[in-house]
Amino acid sequence: MRKQFLVLLILVWGASAIKAQQKFNGLDVNLGNLYRTSDAKTRSISPENFNGEKGKGGMATTGTGLGPSRDLGQKWKVSPSVVIKKKTTYTVAEIDGSGAVQHIWMTPTGNWRYSIIRFYWDDETTPSIEVPVGDFFCMGWGKFAPVTSLAVVVNPGSGLNCYWPMPFRKKCRITMENIDNEDMVLYYQVDYTLTEVPKDAGYFHAQFRRVNPLPFKKDYVLVDSIRGKGQYVGTYMAYGSNKNGWWGEGEIKFFMDGDTEFPTINGTGTEDYFCGAYDFDTHKVDKNGVESSNYTEFSGPYTGLPQVIKGDGHYNIAQRFGLYRWHITDPIRFDKDLKVTIQDLGWHQDGRYMPLQDDVASVAFWYQTEPHAPFPKLPAKDQLEVN
Structure with a gap:
């Protein structure tokens, strides 16, 4: 009986392998x-x-x-x-x-x-x-x-x-x-x-948003119109700081499949979501013992802060950042709907969180079944401008 079972198992495995080979389409x-x-x-x-x-x-x-x-x-x-x-x-x-x-x-x-x-x-x-x-x-x-x-x-x-x-x-x-x-x-x-x-x-989708400046204590919405079944696979953010100090304390939230006031997934901070830590800073001590820290650009397979634009002290004074986070090995799956928001939250020098009003633009990337819900109207040319 055991021998017969093993033979049957081998036959089933072989048939499955052949079937899988036949199904391979190079996609x-x-x-x-x-x-x-x-x-x-x-x-x-x-x-x-x-x-x-x-x-x-x-x-x-x-x-x-x-x-x-x-x-x-x-x-x-x-x-x-x-x-x-x-x-x-x-x-x-x-x-x-x-x-x-x-x-x-x-x-x-x-x-x-x-x-x-x-x-x-x-x-x-x-x-x-x-x-x-x-x-x-x-x-x-x-x-x-x-x-x-x-x-x-x-x-x-x-x-x-x-x-x-x-x-x-x-x-x-x-x-x-x-x-x-x-x-x-x-x-x-x-x-x-x-x-x-x-x-x-599923079909690939990507949607752009921009708000400049974001209203005080208002969550930034990366996407809120997803209807259908699919998976969220990535975020790009072009973040422009309108204030001095650290800006990346905001939590990202994924509201899925009927979530209302509270999300199913709640991150712990902007730099954490983009898989960095502690302000993306690298601390150094020079030969005289003087300590300094700077934003540290990085770019990897799934996450990155590839762009840090610093003010020049003249006309171009704004600090601007480009960040990405790909959910390739950890897609966020949903059955009916998805909304994604992130807080614009900084750090006050007296040791408390501080809501900010910054220039935030983003692209949300996801796969889903069609039809998709209508996109919001793309911002007009003047609202797209980088200045």
Whole structure:
């Protein structure tokens, strides 16, 4: 009987392994399964192949590179970028079929707060992603800072990369709106796969918010309109301090599945949520025994304070910070709804907490089943401005 049971167990295991192999579609690729072959088709959209068609890259005879390539001709970087005219919207990518965006690289010129990137999944008419391009890539202050995380990588000089996997079942459309009064230039590449998407795959969403200044004793809302089933996977925050002193005591709160006054998840402080501690300070003592401390930039796979902008003592006096926290190994799952808030709370020199009124902007990242609830209206150009 025991031998028969072992034989049955082996057969079941073998059948499961075969079934799993058959199901592998090249969508969830990591070092643990990178060796597995798949029927998925890899494609890429760029100004050298606007539609991602097989065998159609580098065919341009006109484009932004025509001048420099005038002595070389076709195949020699004739169309490496596009010009997006002021007050117009450009379609970066339009993909038909089932698959997933796997990587996006771009380097936009101009004011990054005035370039709005939007993603539409399948046949939806309102975007699932609507964010100023700088904030989407953790560059909310419009200045370069290196980021070396798993989901977002920013390389010198201003090479913006996104690795969030973004599945779709019928269609994917990505646009960039230039709301500025000047034209912009965009170099970009969208790498994707055409393959079967699992039934339980959620759609990627990202929503931008900004309040400047935040009203006194008012919680900052990162997102409050999520309806459906899914998981919250990340936060980016561009934080501008309007007061001297330490600003990061505020607690983050996740209200899920019917929570009202009190949340299910309650953090212990802003620097704690972003996985730092004690003001992100590094204390040093010089050879004369004089102690000093400074904010310490860091960038890791899941968390980072990659940007600290200090006042110059002249016109640019504000302290500004860029922070991210990816819930890749610890997604926050919800069944019906989710609201996320964080307090704007500092520290008074007499030893008490002090509500602040700072400039706070953020991007919330999550996956969910569709349809999604309508997004709040994006702030107007004057409310987006970094000054």
